[in-house]
Amino acid sequence: MTTVRRDLGLTRGEEQRAAQRLRREYPWLAILVLDPEDDDDWRLCPRVSPHPSIPVGQPVELLWCADSPGDGRVIEYTCTCGMTNYELLSYGGIYRIRRVTVPRDDVPPVSYTGGWRRPEAYEWWRRVLSGQAR
């Protein structure tokens, strides 16, 4: 870090301001960049709900739609500390998964998939959590 600062001609204050801004605006990136040896890398995580796994192999691509089907009842949910989190919703016996993610060019911030009966919905929920579907 000191070498980078010297090469860029930054003062210590400038470096600290940049680090503060990074911690505030991109906390997950700040951890990777500023505290790579910190083993407490989920410091902003309440550690209550599960985290979706990183996709393995060739995950099944679910069909996500940005149109809201209305408010369902939240049955299960993943932790919100990452870039993407998921909720399993019930609409009176029909189940969908809601995906909330940071805005990207090709992915809407909120989208929905499903329309399943319960056993099928839990199977897809399991696959999403285990990285076999996304």
Ligand SMILES: [Zn+2]
């Ligand atoms: Zn978390």
